[in-house]
Amino acid sequence: MKCRKCGEKASVNMRQHKLALCREHYLEWVPEQTERFIKKYGMFRRDEKILVAVSGGKDSLALWDILHRLGYQVDGLYLGLGIDGGIGYSHESQRLAEKFANEHNLKLHIIDIEQEYGQPIPVLSEISHRGHGKPCAVCGLAKRHEMNRIARDLGYAVLATGHNLDDEAAVLFGNTLSWSSEYLLRQGPVLPGSDGLARKVKPLCRFYEREMTAYCLLRGIEYIYEECPFAEGSQSIYYKELLNQLETTRPGAKLTFYLRFLEARKRGDLFIEQNLEQAHLHPCPNCGQPTSAPDLCSFCRMIEKAKSVTVS
Amino acid sequence: MVKLILRDREYEVKPGMNLLSALQKCNIVPESVIATRAGEMILDDEILKDGDVVKLVAVISGGALI
Numbered sequence: 001m002k003c004r005k006c007g008e009k010a011s012v013n014m015r016q017h018k019l020a021l022c023r024e025h026y027l028e029w030v031p032e033q034t035e036r037f038i039k040k041y042g043m044f045r046r047d048e049k050i051l052v053a054v055s056g057g058k059d060s061l062a063l064w065d066i067l068h069r070l071g072y073q074v075d076g077l078y079l080g081l082g083i084d085g086g087i088g089y090s091h092e093s094q095r096l097a098e099k100f101a102n103e104h105n106l107k108l109h110i111i112d113i114e115q116e117y118g119q120p121i122p123v124l125s126e127i128s129h130r131g132h133g134k135p136c137a138v139c140g141l142a143k144r145h146e147m148n149r150i151a152r153d154l155g156y157a158v159l160a161t162g163h164n165l166d167d168e169a170a171v172l173f174g175n176t177l178s179w180s181s182e183y184l185l186r187q188g189p190v191l192p193g194s195d196g197l198a199r200k201v202k203p204l205c206r207f208y209e210r211e212m213t214a215y216c217l218l219r220g221i222e223y224i225y226e227e228c229p230f231a232e233g234s235q236s237i238y239y240k241e242l243l244n245q246l247e248t249t250r251p252g253a254k255l256t257f258y259l260r261f262l263e264a265r266k267r268g269d270l271f272i273e274q275n276l277e278q279a280h281l282h283p284c285p286n287c288g289q290p291t292s293a294p295d296l297c298s299f300c301r302m303i304e305k306a307k308s309v310t311v312s
Numbered sequence: 313m314v315k316l317i318l319r320d321r322e323y324e325v326k327p328g329m330n331l332l333s334a335l336q337k338c339n340i341v342p343e344s345v346i347a348t349r350a351g352e353m354i355l356d357d358e359i360l361k362d363g364d365v366v367k368l369v370a371v372i373s374g375g376a377l378i
Contacts, residue, residue, distance in 0.1 A: 244344045
């Protein structure tokens, strides 16, 4: 297979675009496309400070690399979750995030959940009895809370995450199976900011997961290859596998699924627009972040519970 | 023979077939992996030769999607 731009041997073939590219042209194409998506969805401007949530995985490191190459003002945020799983998962992912930051002379903020709140994620999960025996729900809650807190406290205009199209399609697939209208209406490349909530953006939302893997391999970015020990058997992975089977026989199925959803949502074809209204958010009395819960936000309630169990 | 390695699993196929056929023969979903041979990425139409060792990089990651 030949590169469409130069005729040399291609390294990456994107069947959904009918486009094959060599290493050199692929590494040019990815940032060009990212810039196009940033502008198309109005994610951020060049004068805005961006905080990238960095996990040490391929997507977040690729995003940081791409935004840096494009010349944006972009710092990283690493959250130490305290997950070991017999492979030193958090330790290794932090090492790789720090390595990337040092090699590119970029600023990385590191927040350790155990230092901040007294317990690592797996223990918080056990204490709070959330998530049916797996810490993924507590992990997601803590990440959302802490990312927003740091972005707000340190004055970043926008929080960028490395969600790729497979992530988005898997979430969309899950929410469609259950017709979760509230979640469906919120999903998109940009979640606008409001009082106390940083704007959230997903600049990689139109790249396939394998394209980000290819980017890291071709750029020589070292990322954590091992899966989070708690992700094994997760619903999101199962949905991704199903969608990849579909993609194999119908190239472009994942992209079409996601893009047609965005178009339908924009046109208001999905549900009645009034469902979009956020359900009476008010500031949490403890941390000040917006919440729809009647008193403390979910995160602060979890921490309060963890403290009470630890003390008693 | 041609050896394909994915994480801690190894597969063997006969030489002469292309990568796509080899993946299908091993029941590996082609969309879920990237193939490398001698450190270079190879594509579905690449003909595999006797003695080739193809390392497959799994592309799926998951867990808590925030």
